[in-house]
Amino acid sequence: MYHHALRMAIIYAITNQKGGVGKTTTAVNVSAFLAAAGKRVLLLDMDPQANASSSLGINRDKVEVSSYDVILGDASAARAVLRNHKLNLSIIPAVSALAAAEIELVGQLNRERMLQNALAGELPKYDYVIIDCPPSLGLLTINALTASSGVIIPVQCEYLALEGLTLLNRTVHLVRQRLNPALEIRGLIMTMYDSRTALAQQVVAEVEKFFVGKVFATRVPRSVRLSEAPSYGQPIMTYAPNSSGSVAYSNITKNIIEQDSMKEAPTENQ
Ligand SMILES: Nc1ncnc2c1ncn2[C@@H]1O[C@H](COP(=O)(O)OP(=O)(O)OP(=O)(O)O)[C@@H](O)[C@H]1O
Ligand SMILES: [Mg+2]
Numbered sequence: 001m002y003h004h005a006l007r008m009a010i011i012y013a014i015t016n017q018k019g020g021v022g023k024t025t026t027a028v029n030v031s032a033f034l035a036a037a038g039k040r041v042l043l044l045d046m047d048p049q050a051n052a053s054s055s056l057g058i059n060r061d062k063v064e065v066s067s068y069d070v071i072l073g074d075a076s077a078a079r080a081v082l083r084n085h086k087l088n089l090s091i092i093p094a095v096s097a098l099a100a101a102e103i104e105l106v107g108q109l110n111r112e113r114m115l116q117n118a119l120a121g122e123l124p125k126y127d128y129v130i131i132d133c134p135p136s137l138g139l140l141t142i143n144a145l146t147a148s149s150g151v152i153i154p155v156q157c158e159y160l161a162l163e164g165l166t167l168l169n170r171t172v173h174l175v176r177q178r179l180n181p182a183l184e185i186r187g188l189i190m191t192m193y194d195s196r197t198a199l200a201q202q203v204v205a206e207v208e209k210f211f212v213g214k215v216f217a218t219r220v221p222r223s224v225r226l227s228e229a230p231s232y233g234q235p236i237m238t239y240a241p242n243s244s245g246s247v248a249y250s251n252i253t254k255n256i257i258e259q260d261s262m263k264e265a266p267t268e269n270q
Helices: 002-006 023-036 051-055 067-071 098-107 114-125 139-147 161-178 198-210 224-232 244-267
Strands: 010-014 041-045 082-084 089-092 128-132 150-156 184-191
Touching: 010 023, 010 139, 023 041, 023 051, 023 089, 023 128, 023 150, 023 184, 023 224, 023 244, 041 051, 041 114, 051 224, 067 098, 067 114, 098 139, 114 128, 114 139, 139 161, 150 161, 161 184, 161 198, 184 198, 184 244, 224 244
Parallel strands: 010 128, 010 150, 041 089, 041 128, 150 184
Antiparallel strands: 082 089
8 A cells, every 4th residue: 555655764863871681672672673573673882892793693793784884874773684584573683883983973964864864864664773872972862862762771770770861861862953853752661570579669750751651561570581592592482472571561562563553544635
């Protein structure tokens, strides 16, 4: 049908400048569940650590075309795509050289829009593009935010979690003002949640008060299975489908699909 051909991918940047909060875990597992739900998904690794790529078994020494080439405009996004047939997932991998792009981008005209421009031709091919961001608010992350429909923010349930979130919130507002008016905070995901500790509940309450209505009801529990899966090159969906972490990411993904389909419904006849 005509309107289907015109529909563009929804792009979510998985962002938090704080390290080790569950960005990559969220990007990989939400992507896998979206793909399992029949969505056409591109997982874009924008972190020089390349953890999302290696989590899915991609050997970075064998990567020929990566997000580094794509963001600098040296290769088309289409050329960089690798296919994981088992997961029905497309991936643009990262390499450590991507760290240099942070500096190389500075001299570029339109340096904040390089990724947006590079992705434009790919968007009709996908329902979702999920971008795994590095733990910083540098140009790689700004490029991701400029290209995105929304930001998904994993928050680790620990002391001072809110401190970094105010800076991230301000950055999102700035990008909205100057570069991408459509950028929304799509949702916050509480990660490594331990219901037994008062601290975890306190952190959730604080974050919910600051980001009213934006925190996903499903929290991702601390789960050894989630931390093991990457070393097997698998998402939790195939590595330990019945584990608590798998159930959590499955629920969060269902929620994302449901909310997105409600948003899209009114524009369907255009
Ligand atoms: N819910 C969880 N339970 C247990 N371990 C987890 C959970 N989520 C993530 N981890 C583990 O915590 C570590 C950090 O997670 P992850 O790599 O997803 O964070 P990140 O925000 O992407 O980190 P970075 O900022 O370095 O990119 C990893 O070893 C991961 O396997
Ligand atoms: Mg990461």
